[in-house]
Amino acid sequence: MVGSAYPTVNRMSKPSAVTLNPMPRHVAIIMDGNGRWARKRLLPRVAGHQAGVDAVRGVVESCAKKGIEVLTLFAFSSENWRRPASEVGLLMELFLQTLKREVKRLHSNNVRLRVIGERTAFDPKLQQRIAEAEATTRDNTGLTVVIAANYGGRWDITQAARNVAQKVEIVALKSNDITPELLDQHLSMSDLPEPDLFIRTGGEQRVSNFLLWQLAYTELYFTDTLWPDFLAPAFDEALLSFSKRQRRFGRTGEQVEQAQGA
Numbered sequence: 001m002v003g004s005a006y007p008t009v010n011r012m013s014k015p016s017a018v019t020l021n022p023m024p025r026h027v028a029i030i031m032d033g034n035g036r037w038a039r040k041r042l043l044p045r046v047a048g049h050q051a052g053v054d055a056v057r058g059v060v061e062s063c064a065k066k067g068i069e070v071l072t073l074f075a076f077s078s079e080n081w082r083r084p085a086s087e088v089g090l091l092m093e094l095f096l097q098t099l100k101r102e103v104k105r106l107h108s109n110n111v112r113l114r115v116i117g118e119r120t121a122f123d124p125k126l127q128q129r130i131a132e133a134e135a136t137t138r139d140n141t142g143l144t145v146v147i148a149a150n151y152g153g154r155w156d157i158t159q160a161a162r163n164v165a166q167k168v169e170i171v172a173l174k175s176n177d178i179t180p181e182l183l184d185q186h187l188s189m190s191d192l193p194e195p196d197l198f199i200r201t202g203g204e205q206r207v208s209n210f211l212l213w214q215l216a217y218t219e220l221y222f223t224d225t226l227w228p229d230f231l232a233p234a235f236d237e238a239l240l241s242f243s244k245r246q247r248r249f250g251r252t253g254e255q256v257e258q259a260q261g262a
Ligand code: FPP
Pocket: 031, 032, 033, 034, 035, 036, 037, 049, 050, 052, 053, 056, 073, 074, 075, 076, 080, 094, 095, 098, 099, 147, 202, 227
């Protein structure tokens, strides 16, 4: 009964052959360092965010070229509202203008755009623009670009738990029916593969309430490069580092090597 109520993808199943991955299917990035990039040039912080948009364009192009399936970008966290109101306003404006300017080009390149996060907090104009961008690109089959906006990993897990709780009333779910797989199916990116590679630019080494659940087995890569300087060679370096990682998914190194030899 419960099983038939939730028969969607089981993206948490482990890969059948555990091998070194030459190319990640899903890359998730915390784009940090825009402010410092601007300060180094005696420019206002917003100039750093504007330069950050150019870097976004570059990484999107690289991912599309390399056949990466999903690129998730942390554009605005649920904690970023704590910034000065003027910077929040400018970031919102930049988001709106970027959507306006880029959607046509993304669409013509077969890119599907998705936004995750609590979007009801945004200005109605921005909400409408987001909905239009998603609708326009929904059926595209190339790269999926996920923008995390007013997103937080804790928010995502909480909204999933809330949705499961609602189902308790509808399909008489028992507490034992609540499994990691069931919760997973209610998260924002439940239909997409989990991130293989997480990148954070700007020198900090923390996850900052990004994809908390989804990063369980993700390879982490931190670089001092500031986001606007994260151009194709820097991205290639991250991908090279990823290609050298041994992904064990809980197994021993010997088991992995044995599976690879088989
Ligand atoms: C962190 O740098 C960056 C942000 C909070 C915003 C990221 C936004 C963009 C790259 C532009 C908009 C993106 C899209 C997809 C439209 P920071 O300001 O914390 O830098 P700092 O640590 O050097 O101060």
